[in-house]
Amino acid sequence: MNEFSKFDRCLNRENTNSVKHDRYRDSEILPMWVADMDFSVAPEITEAIRSRLDHDVYGYTHAPESLNKLIVERMQRLYQWSIKPEWLVWIPGVVAAVNIACRSIGDANSQMLSPAVVYPYIAHAAELSNRYLQKVPMVSRQQRWVMDSEWLAGRNDANDEILLLCNPHNPGGSVYSREELSELASIAEARDWVVVSDEVHCDLIFERNLKHIPIASLNPTIEQQSITLMAASKTFNLAGLGCSFAIIPNQQLRRNFRQASTGIVSHVNLFGYISTQAAYQQGEKWHQQLLDYLRGNRDYLREEINQIRGLKLDPVEATYLAWIDVSGLGLDNPHRFFEQAGVGMSPGREFGDNGFMRLNFGCSLTTLKEAVLRMRTAVDNHWDQKNV
Ligand SMILES: Cc1ncc(COP(=O)(O)O)c(C=O)c1O
Numbered sequence: 391m392n393e394f395s396k397f398d399r400c401l402n403r404e405n406t407n408s409v410k411h412d413r414y415r416d417s418e419i420l421p422m423w424v425a426d427m428d429f430s431v432a433p434e435i436t437e438a439i440r441s442r443l444d445h446d447v448y449g450y451t452h453a454p455e456s457l458n459k460l461i462v463e464r465m466q467r468l469y470q471w472s473i474k475p476e477w478l479v480w481i482p483g484v485v486a487a488v489n490i491a492c493r494s495i496g497d498a499n500s501q502m503l504s505p506a507v508v509y510p511y512i513a514h515a516a517e518l519s520n521r522y523l524q525k526v527p528m529v530s531r532q533q534r535w536v537m538d539s540e541w542l543a544g545r546n547d548a549n550d551e552i553l554l555l556c557n558p559h560n561p562g563g564s565v566y567s568r569e570e571l572s573e574l575a576s577i578a579e580a581r582d583w584v585v586v587s588d589e590v591h592c593d594l595i596f597e598r599n600l601k602h603i604p605i606a607s608l609n610p611t612i613e614q615q616s617i618t619l620m621a622a623s624k625t626f627n628l629a630g631l632g633c634s635f636a637i638i639p640n641q642q643l644r645r646n647f648r649q650a651s652t653g654i655v656s657h658v659n660l661f662g663y664i665s666t667q668a669a670y671q672q673g674e675k676w677h678q679q680l681l682d683y684l685r686g687n688r689d690y691l692r693e694e695i696n697q698i699r700g701l702k703l704d705p706v707e708a709t710y711l712a713w714i715d716v717s718g719l720g721l722d723n724p725h726r727f728f729e730q731a732g733v734g735m736s737p738g739r740e741f742g743d744n745g746f747m748r749l750n751f752g753c754s755l756t757t758l759k760e761a762v763l764r765m766r767t768a769v770d771n772h773w774d775q776k777n778v
Contacts, residue, residue, distance in 0.1 A: 397683040400428040400754045410750075419734040420761050425560070425711060427627045427752030431665070432676035435626060438668035439661055451660040453480045457667045461635065464670060471607035477639050479647060480658045482632035484590045484619050485511045486651075488554070491586045491617045491636070492519035494643070494650035496551040503545070503583070504554040505537050507561070507742040512554055512588060524550065525742070533704040534564035535713070539573045545581065553578050555587040555605060558595065558708035561741055561748045565600045565707045568608075575605055575612040584643065585616045590634070593625040593677065595708040596685045602708075606637065614640045617647065624709075625677060626669040627752075633662025684710050687751040687758050694762045698769050710752035713738075717745030719772060731768030733761045 403411045410421045430436075458475040465471040481487045492502055492515045502516040506525035516523035524547075527538040536559065555574065557566045566574075578585050585605055592602040606616035621634030638644040669677075688706050695703040700718035716724045716738075724747055725737035738746030751758055 397429050397680065398754050398756065400757070401430055403428070414734050419729055419732050420757060420764070421734050422750045422753065422757075422761055423734055423736040423748070425624060425709075425750060425752070426629045427710060427750075428754065428757070429627055429680070429752065431627050432669065432673040434672035434676070435628070435665050435668045438664050438672075442661070442664045448660055450657050451663060453478070453658070453663055454667065457663055460667060460670050461637075465604070465607075465637070469602070469604055469607045471604055473637055473639065477637050477644065479636045479638055479644065480663075481634055481636060481651065481655055482658050482662070484588060484621055484623075484634045485515075486655055487617075487619045487634060487636050488512055488586060488588060489515045489518055490647055490651045490655065491584075491619075492516065492521055492552060494646040495584050495586075496521065499549050500551040501547060501549040502552040502554060503542070503550055505556060505559070507535065507746075508554075508556050509560040509588075510740045510742075512556055513742070515554075521552070522549065526553075530704075531570075534707065535559060535562040535704075536564050536566060536570055537574070539570065539577065542574065542577050545577075550581060551583060553583045553585045555585055557587060557589055557605065558591040558602070560591060560709055561711050561713035561736075561738075561746070562704070563591075563706040563709040563711060563713070565595055565597075565602065566605075568603055571603055571605045572608060575608050578615060579611050583615065585612065586619070587616060588619050590619065590621050590624050591709045592620060593622075594681070594684070594710065596681060596688060597707050600707055604637075606639065616640075617643060622666045622669040622673075625680070626665070626673055628662070628665045628669065631662040631665050632659045633666050683755075684752065687753075687755055688712070690755065691749070691751055691758060691762065694766070698766050699773060700769060701765070710750060712749045712751055714747050714749055715745060716747050719769065727768065727772075728765065732764045 410424045414421050458478055465473045498520050501522040501524050503524045503526050504513045507528050527541050528535045529538045587605050604618050606613045606618045618637040623629045692703045695701050702715040706712055721727050736748040
C-alpha cells in the first residue's frame, strides 16, 4: 500500500446524515460543495475519541489546560507569536465566533468592512449583528485575490469599526503575505478598527515557500486590536465536532466577546476538545500526507480546468476550494448548468460573484477525475449547441 492510498479510499457517507452528501442523496450528482473532506480522519484522532468514549460520562467539559498550553506553544512554534492562555476563548464554531465578535464591537451605527467576495457567513454577520456592511473590493495581484488596501486606505468614515479578514482567503485560496498584512494592519491601526481575522484555513497551505502569518502577530498594537479565529476542523476534517477558538489579547474586547456569547452559545463539545488536542499533538504526519494528496488534486484540477474552453482556474495557494471562473460560458445560472452535468458545486453568487463556481477538491482523485470529465463533457456540448 503506498503512502497516499488512505486518501484514495473514501468511506461511503450514506446514512451518516452528512450535510455534504445528503443534498444529492437520491441523485447521481457528485457532492463537491460545502467545505468538508471525504477522507477518514487521522487514526490518532479516532483513537483519542474512542478512549474518552470508554469513560461513559459525558458531562459539561471545559478546555483541558493541556490543550490551552498546546495552543500557546503552537502559536509560538509556528508563528513566533507569544500568546497567553487567558487570551483563548473556546467556541463551538468559527461562524458563531465571527457573529459574536461583530455583536460585541460597536453599536447599530457601526460599519463592518468585509471582502466583497468571501465565504458568505462572514458577510452575513453584519446583517445578523445589526451592523452596516461595506464591501471591500478585491484585486487580483499576481493572480491572487486579496482585499484592495488602497481602497481601504482611502476610507474616512467614523462609523467603520470592524475589518473582517479571511486569511487564507475563501474562496480563491490566497495566502496574505507579510507585506500585505502589514499594510492592512497599519490602516486598521490608524483608524482604530478591530480586525476580526478568520484563519480557519491556516494549516492548508500548499506552497512550500508560503507561510501563514496571523495578522495579530505582526506587532503589539494590532495584537490589541484583533480577534483571531482558528480551529482544527477544516484541516483535520472535524467540522461535525464543533470546536474552535478565538485568541483575544485585549482584555476589554475579550470581556465584550464573552458577554455577547453568554447564554446564547453553549459549551464546546467534549469530543471537539479531544479531537482538536489529538490533531495538534499527534496528527502532523497525517497532515503532511494530506497536503501532499491535496496538492496533487489541485495540480491535476488546475491543469484540466484551464484546458476547458470558457473555464479558468488561477493558482490555489491554500484551502481545498477551487474558485473557478466560468464567466466565459456566458450562463445565467452556472450552478444549475453544472448540477445538470452531475457536479454539485457551490454557486459563486453566494460568495459575491455569479461568474464563478467553487469546487471542493477534498475528495479522492478518482472522484475529482469523474467531476472534471462531467464538466468537460457538459461544456463541450454547450459549445456544440452554440455551434461556435
Ligand atoms: C472561512 C471559513 N470560516 C468559517 C467556516 C465554518 O466554520 P465553523 O464550521 O467552525 O463555523 C468555514 C467553512 O467552510 C470557512 O471556510
